[in-house]
Structures are given as structure tokens and as C-alpha cells.
Amino acid sequence: MASKSSLLKVILLGDGGVGKSSLMNRYVTNKFDTHLFHTIGVEFLNKDLEVDGHLVTMQIWDTAGQERFRSLRTPFYRGSDCCLLTFSVDDNQSFLNLANWKKEFIYYADVKEPESFPFVVLGNKLDVTERQVSTEDAQQWCRENGNYPYFETSAKDATNVAVAFEEAVRRVLAMEDRGDHLIPTDTVNLHRKPRSSATCC
Numbered sequence: 001m002a003s004k005s006s007l008l009k010v011i012l013l014g015d016g017g018v019g020k021s022s023l024m025n026r027y028v029t030n031k032f033d034t035h036l037f038h039t040i041g042v043e044f045l046n047k048d049l050e051v052d053g054h055l056v057t058m059q060i061w062d063t064a065g066q067e068r069f070r071s072l073r074t075p076f077y078r079g080s081d082c083c084l085l086t087f088s089v090d091d092n093q094s095f096l097n098l099a100n101w102k103k104e105f106i107y108y109a110d111v112k113e114p115e116s117f118p119f120v121v122l123g124n125k126l127d128v129t130e131r132q133v134s135t136e137d138a139q140q141w142c143r144e145n146g147n148y149p150y151f152e153t154s155a156k157d158a159t160n161v162a163v164a165f166e167e168a169v170r171r172v173l174a175m176e177d178r179g180d181h182l183i184p185t186d187t188v189n190l191h192r193k194p195r196s197s198a199t200c201c
């Protein structure tokens with residue numbers, strides 16, 4: 001039986017076109033659109049779910065991956081509970097850029113302890129036939145950069161989309177159970193108990 005309810009902010013970062021909006025839409029509405037426009041700034045959708053007995057409202061923030069929208073997206077990083085670093089398995093440059101996305105997130109979200117922040121890595125477009133990034137290379141990057149969970153997803157056919165988002169929730173809940181509060185938040189949260197060590201600015 002569910003024991004408590006939480007509002008979790010999960011943010012999707014990655015190059016333009018890797019499929020962030022599509023992943024969010026697939027997970028929340030179970031739809032896939034081949035003619036999406038580039039995101040400008042940020043958008044978010046909520047999804048209620050139960051993970052290991054915890055009732056959770058996941059607020060999924062989809063950001064604009066294109067460089068020209070950087071100043072529009074970065075103000076929304078603060079208060080994130082988990083970051084989904086996303087690349088496309090048919091685009092090697094999007095994989096190489098993961099390190100930059102991680103750095104940008106840590107800086108603008110003002111993460112105090114980056115080594116223990118819950119990142120999850122998604123290699124999207126698993127359905128494509130011509131891959132540029134191997135599973136092994138992606139797994140190695142995840143091992144070397146903080147032992148991050150890695151999921152190969154397809155927003156198009158829904159492969160692994162739900163399990164990836166659920167893992168994000170599990171990572172956050174595990175941290176909260178340990179009492180780790182790594183990121184300042186200036187979001188008013190009407191569901192959660194106040195975080196005792198969160199800073200206010």
C-alpha cells in the first residue's frame with residue numbers, strides 16, 4: 001500500500017533533436033509525433049505514479065536542446081531532483097556532448113555534491129537501424145562518470161521509457177531515505193514536507 005506522496009522534479013537535458021520531448025510525451029500521454037517542433041525554453045507535464053509503495057507526482061521538465069535557447073532553459077534547472085542526460089544512439093556528437101550537459105546542469109542547478117546527485121542516462125532512438133554509439137561505450141561512460149543507470153529507449157515504440165522514468169524516481173526516493181539534500185530549491189512545494197537542510201535564496 002502507498003505510504004507517502006511526493007512531488008519530484010525530473011529534468012530532461014540533451015542535444016536538440018535527441019528525443020526529449022518525445023520521451024516525455026510517450027511517457028505521459030503514450031503518444032509519438034514525428035513532426036514535433038523544437039522546444040523553445042522549457043515545457044513540463046505531470047505524471048502520477050506509484051513506485052515501490054510511494055505515491056509520486058513526477059513533474060517532468062523538457063528543455064530546449066539547441067544552443068540558441070541556453071539562456072531560456074538554464075533558469076529552470078534549480079530544484080531538480082533528478083536529471084535525465086539524454087543522447088541519441090544514432091548521433092555520436094550528442095553522446096560526446098553528455099559531459100557538457102552534465103556540467104551545465106551542475107553549474108546552473110547549483111548542485112552542492114555533484115558526485116552523489118542522481119543522474120540517469122538515456123540513449124534514445126533505439127529503434128533506428130544505423131547506430132553511431134555502442135551500448136558498451138555508453139555503459140562505460142556511465143561507469144566512469146558516477147555509475148549512472150543507463151537505459152536504451154525508444155520514444156517511437158515505447159521501449160524502456162517507463163522503466164527509465166521509474167528508475168529516476170527510485171534514485172530520488174533512495175536519496176531522500178538517506179536524508180541527502182543536494183540541491184537548493186526556490187520552488188514552493190505544496191505536497192512535500194520541507195527539506196530541513198535546503199537553502200533559500
Ligand SMILES: Nc1nc2c(ncn2[C@@H]2O[C@H](COP(=O)(O)OP(=O)(O)OP(=O)(O)O)[C@@H](O)[C@H]2O)c(=O)[nH]1
Pocket residue numbers: 014015016017018019020021022023033034035036037038039040063064065066124125126127128153154155156157
Ligand atoms: N526513430 C525515432 N525517432 C525519434 C525518437 N524520439 C524522437 N524521435 C524523432 O526525433 C525528432 C526530434 O524529437 P524531439 O522529441 O523533438 O527532440 P528534442 O530532444 O525534444 O529536441 P529539442 O526540442 O530541439 O531539444 C522528431 O522528429 C521525433 O519524431 C525515437 O525514439 N525514435
